[in-house]
Amino acid sequence: xxxxxxPLHIPDGFLNVAVSxxxxxxxxxxxxxxxxxxxxxxxxxxxxxMGIMAAFIFAAQMxxxxxxxGTSGHLLGGVLAAVVLGPWAGMLVMTAVIALQAIxxxxxxxxxxxxxxxxxxxxxxxxxxxxxxxxxxxxxxxKLGVIGVAAWLSxxxxxxxxxxxxxxxxxxxxxxxxxxxxGVHALIGIGExxxxxxxxxxxxxxxxxxxxxxxxxxxxxxxWIFVGGLVALLVVLIxxxxxxxxxxxxxxxxxxxxxxxxxxxxxxxxxxxxIPFLGETALSTILAGVVGxxxxxAIMVLIGRGLKAKV
Numbered sequence: 001x002x003x004x005x006x007p008l009h010i011p012d013g014f015l016n017v018a019v020s021x022x023x024x025x026x027x028x029x030x031x032x033x034x035x036x037x038x039x040x041x042x043x044x045x046x047x048x049x050m051g052i053m054a055a056f057i058f059a060a061q062m063x064x065x066x067x068x069x070g071t072s073g074h075l076l077g078g079v080l081a082a083v084v085l086g087p088w089a090g091m092l093v094m095t096a097v098i099a100l101q102a103i104x105x106x107x108x109x110x111x112x113x114x115x116x117x118x119x120x121x122x123x124x125x126x127x128x129x130x131x132x133x134x135x136x137x138x139x140x141x142x143k144l145g146v147i148g149v150a151a152w153l154s155x156x157x158x159x160x161x162x163x164x165x166x167x168x169x170x171x172x173x174x175x176x177x178x179x180x181x182x183g184v185h186a187l188i189g190i191g192e193x194x195x196x197x198x199x200x201x202x203x204x205x206x207x208x209x210x211x212x213x214x215x216x217x218x219x220x221x222x223x224w225i226f227v228g229g230l231v232a233l234l235v236v237l238i239x240x241x242x243x244x245x246x247x248x249x250x251x252x253x254x255x256x257x258x259x260x261x262x263x264x265x266x267x268x269x270x271x272x273x274x275i276p277f278l279g280e281t282a283l284s285t286i287l288a289g290v291v292g293x294x295x296x297x298a299i300m301v302l303i304g305r306g307l308k309a310k311v
């Protein structure tokens with residue numbers, strides 16, 4: 001395998017059915033509200049932007065960076081999506097990315113998909129937008145500082161939710177799993193903060209209108225879409241060089257001893273982000289990533305057009 005699985009993606013078997021169903025109920029209710037809110041507010045320029053944001057986050061999640069103790073982490077992206085798109089559209093983008101990872105790439109379980117969307121998509125977007133909204137009108141430095149804190153907190157919140165779900169499922173003891181999850185993800189959260197602040201700082205300098213801070217032009221929007229797609233493709237091209245160390249959840253599962261509870265998906269399409277007939281090669285990883293960014297971008301554009309507010 002060329003890189004580690006995605007941090008916080010829970011596989012089937014880690015959570016019991018009751019906890020999984022409860023998470024699905026919370027997730028479906030929240031997404032129903034997100035669809036309703038997005039349908040009332042979505043503008044024309046947000047539709048392609050949702051596709052580009054989904055493609056970028058998917059691509060960025062393929063790049064695992066090493067942290068201490070032989071563990072790796074990478075961008076979750078919930079704060080980035082919420083700051084650029086707003087909380088509700090951001091949640092829909094994160095849901096599309098996480099669902100695609102589970103269904104097409106077998107990254108995360110199907111029964112526990114509701115928990116994964118809740119932990120990595122809904123909670124992170126809510127934290128990101130809530131804190132960012134609190135400093136609207138402040139200086140750029142203040143905004144970026146708060147965004148960095150929000151990104152770190154989003155990883156910690158996702159780790160805490162995951163730990164509580166593992167405890168409620170009887171997978172691990174509370175006094176063991178919470179310190180283990182919070183400890184390793186405190187380091188991963190620093191990487192999340194750095195990447196998120198860098199991305200938002202770039203947007204503030206090049207297209208502040210995307211954050212509601214300037215004017216827009218149609219030509220500028222088309223250029224931004226091209227640049228965003230190109231960046232996502234470039235990220236995929238370097239994905240074979242990502243860290244192969246286990247991610248935060250996998251490391252905790254190995255250390256505590258419940259890694260064997262994980263269950264493989266009942267089918268295989270593009271497992272572990274590799275094209276089956278190409279094996280675990282750099283070309284296989286790159287092509288799998290290209291497929292992913294095209295599919296998730298197309299899904300979000302279709303969803304956006306379906307939800308676009310009628311004038």
